[in-house]
Amino acid sequence: MSSRILDRRDFLRVLGIGGAAATLAGCGNTSIESGKELVMSYVQPEDFVVPGVGVYYASTCTQCGSGCGIMGRVREGRILKLEGNPQSLISAGKICGLGQAGVQVHYNPDRLRTPLMREGDTLKPVSWEKAQASLNSRLGPASTLAGNQIAFLTGEISGHQKVMVEALLESFGSDNHVVYDALSTVTGRAASKAVIGESLPVLKIDQARMILSFGNDFLGSGVSPVYMAAQYARFRKAPRGTLVQIEPRMTLTGANADRWYAIKPGTEGVFALGLAHALLAHESYAHSLPAELEAALKPYDKDTVSEVTGVHAEAIPHLAGMLWEKSPSLVLSGPSAEGHVRGFNNAAAIQLLNLILNNRGRSLLGSAVHPFPQLVSATGSYSALVKLNQDMSAGRVQTLLLVGTNPVFTAPTFLPFANNLSKVPFKVAFVTQLDETAHQCDLVLPLLSPLEDFGTHVASYQPSGVEVQIQQPLMEKLYPETRGFGDILLELVKLRRPEVYKAFPDYYSYLKTAVTKAKPVFKATTGDDEFWEDALRSGVLRLDLPAAALESKEGASVVQVDTPRVLDTDVHYPFFFVPSVRADLRDGRHANLPWLQESPDPLTTVVWDSWVDIHPKTANEMQIREGDILEVQSATGSMRAKAYLFPGIQPDTVSMPLGQGHTAYGRYADGMGVNPFKLFDPMFDEKTGELALYATRVIIKKTGENALVVKDEGPTSLQQNRKLVATIGADQAQLAKENAHVTE
Amino acid sequence: MSLSNLIKNWSSLRVRRPYEGQYKGKDYKWAMVIDLDACTGCNACTTACYAENNLPVVGKESFAKGQAMHWIRIERYWGPGDHMTEEFPQRGAQFLPMLCQQCEAAPCEVVCPVGATHHTPDGLNSQVYNRCIGSRYCSANCPYKVRYFNWWQYPERAWPNPLELQLNPDVTVRSKGVMEKCTFCVQRLTEAKNRARTENRLVADGEVTTACAQACPTSAITFGNLANEKSTVAKMWQAHQIKLASDVQEKDDTVRGYRIFEDLRTYPSIVYLEQVRDLEA
């Protein structure tokens, strides 16, 4: 290989790659749709494409809403691997396993390659012309749809794709954009907003000397796990911060805690108030709350709290002592504390601790105000789906468009979503692969994969300043009959609003225009083309803005303090049931990716399956062994899975992972395990109306059958004195000295 | 290696390794440090390895038979001893990224009847696929259980079209009957070394890293050249008072570095840093 070639590749690497080649590929790509320009094949050696040499292009990961900047390694026109983009503040050059598996969305053998149209009971492949004609006749200028008769159901969505969705709806006079998230975070956000002043405040994990987390899985399935992991790594350097986790079932974050406490599900608020009561005993913190609130906390003495929560009574003074000493601290609430009838109140009580400990302005900051509110991520909720379900049931929805969500799989049994969906005369799903919901639609449109498409994204969690993330194709599309989401929508709005949109031959040109228009906001002095190419090259537009101050009107006053009461026992359903959310499978949307199916669950090491976590002590009492097939029955539903003896769980609680149990999501997902979404009881947060995912009670029955639990763990879960993972006390380790030696 | 070559270099091949100063003045000795206090057990590294090294997904049935091909895996433990002392794992879990330790005195090498696994001059334990006859002695002799055997013709089943388009062209797709294991992403090392050589220099610290280290969100894995005393990895080995050629380390109590199964005298190239816990919490 000549050094000239290598130099050039180096040059590309230094630049962060992208630029000319990417733009050309993009034009070529979209030109195929518009038929106006010369079609350029990506595999024709263009500038910068050297056979045998990988080049890197910047883009944005769309596997979750965190907006990590990524770099795709492309060789001979094929995308091979994704890495983190060092220029992205969020990913800082890192990437999670879920993000890595993005290439398997793209190359999935079960990708949908042509449009499908319903004929009686089946979906039949049709040409794009036919699909487009059907769309145009329903949604074109001649459409009789008016107002909210047309609805768009999406998952979390941001950037110009969101703008397009809303523009299309608006052209009908509709504002029926329904944003559904099966793992809704609305309750926690509402409590944070009320008490702290912002729903997703900036968490300065690296600044905290102690983190007390009530089920917040910030290292695993939480918001922006890659960014949080980097912060966590700094938190663990000298002076090393202490992490305490309290939750009914150990999360990945809990597994990294210095101290882990098991708590009865739903009693987190009581524990928090007990801790608040204890904290006020210190003179520096006394009177940090309104007098009536302070008085109301009287009954929350450690013994009462211990009786209610099942946590050792001494834990409370112990934690209070640590929190007094390690300041600033950071107190976090998470899904397992929030998913209850009193979930809002639990979260508010937890946030109250941040107020008492004066963490606001120190480890908790306000996020900057985004200059483009129309691009900001739309947060999904469960109540949005309930409302849509009512509208469908009453015949108010004539046309439903769906993208990025699979409610037939995730909606609970008592919400007859699938039934009501059939009452909508025209349902269109935009997917890269058929799933349970798309199967019930009338028209299914095959999308470009996220690695073939253009887009912009705004992460829901903005750790500092604001960013707009750019997504660009990393390769030419695999299938001629697939189209970009933005392109399909643009074609439709063009028919309805030609005066506004006819200037844009494709979504690419629309995006380029929209992004370059924002140039002044980013204080760029370059020309339009240069600005755009820079954006593509770096994959991100960023603006350093000061953090807003955190203030709340309501503050401590939203916290309701009732007399602490021991939870009723339910003779029919003696166990608490909590789901576990895997960082890779999430709500099940990633169960079609073989790398993730074969990637062991970090806590149990189980692969390709569902299981029931049960505490060894409870298992022993019930004479349950690993692999015994258990029937888990709630008032709503029942399902079978193998027992896995798991010590990180409260002994009156059993748990099952979400994400498995698909029936129509391709070869890697179908038939693997069961779907616990169908087990949930109709329990709702009394304040927000969100489904309480952690409030179901169940009974466990042995079926007498047993099967092998397929897992990576060997015959022992203990080290057997082999010094595999040695542990040293924090007071003994000399982290500062270690660090000095390496950086000197 | 041809027979004439073997005979010619007999004395150098028969040296007992490692010995002190073995890599002194040499260009490369690849090594790693894994900080178990930073590792969260997230599995980003393991997935990155699948992507980089063409590891086949074997499926549930084969996995059940222990035929998984994960060159790096995350082991999870609930305690140091042989029984749990508490009702709950109240200090969390212990996660251990386990991969080939690139032993300097590799027990796998000496038992290979055909020399398919051997040592490279830059200190890697390498595996020559087309020399391997599948005796699996090496796997039996590896104390870390990090060798993986191709029980099936995975190219026929693991990458249904178009998944095969993702395969890394720099890495061989292995066929049935051969042994494989972590290579420290040798294809990346080779590329970096070639580039450096063309430019008449050595690979600089941080210029090349393994796929697992690159992905790791907490930067728990540090990879580099131990022969370069100024590399981060070399400084970390020094800071943790680990000597490559010793099997008993003389070090202070407060120092966290250790090598796994050092007493077996495998002289691993990976130093682990002890997990830290605030035991007062």
Ligand code: SF4
């Ligand atoms: S955290 Fe989310 S956005 Fe970031 S790499 Fe992982 S899946 Fe992608």
Ligand code: SF4
């Ligand atoms: S990626 Fe890093 S933190 Fe995650 S399991 Fe691997 S070594 Fe540990």
Ligand code: SF4
């Ligand atoms: S860890 Fe096992 S496979 Fe790797 S060099 Fe050592 S003995 Fe050989």
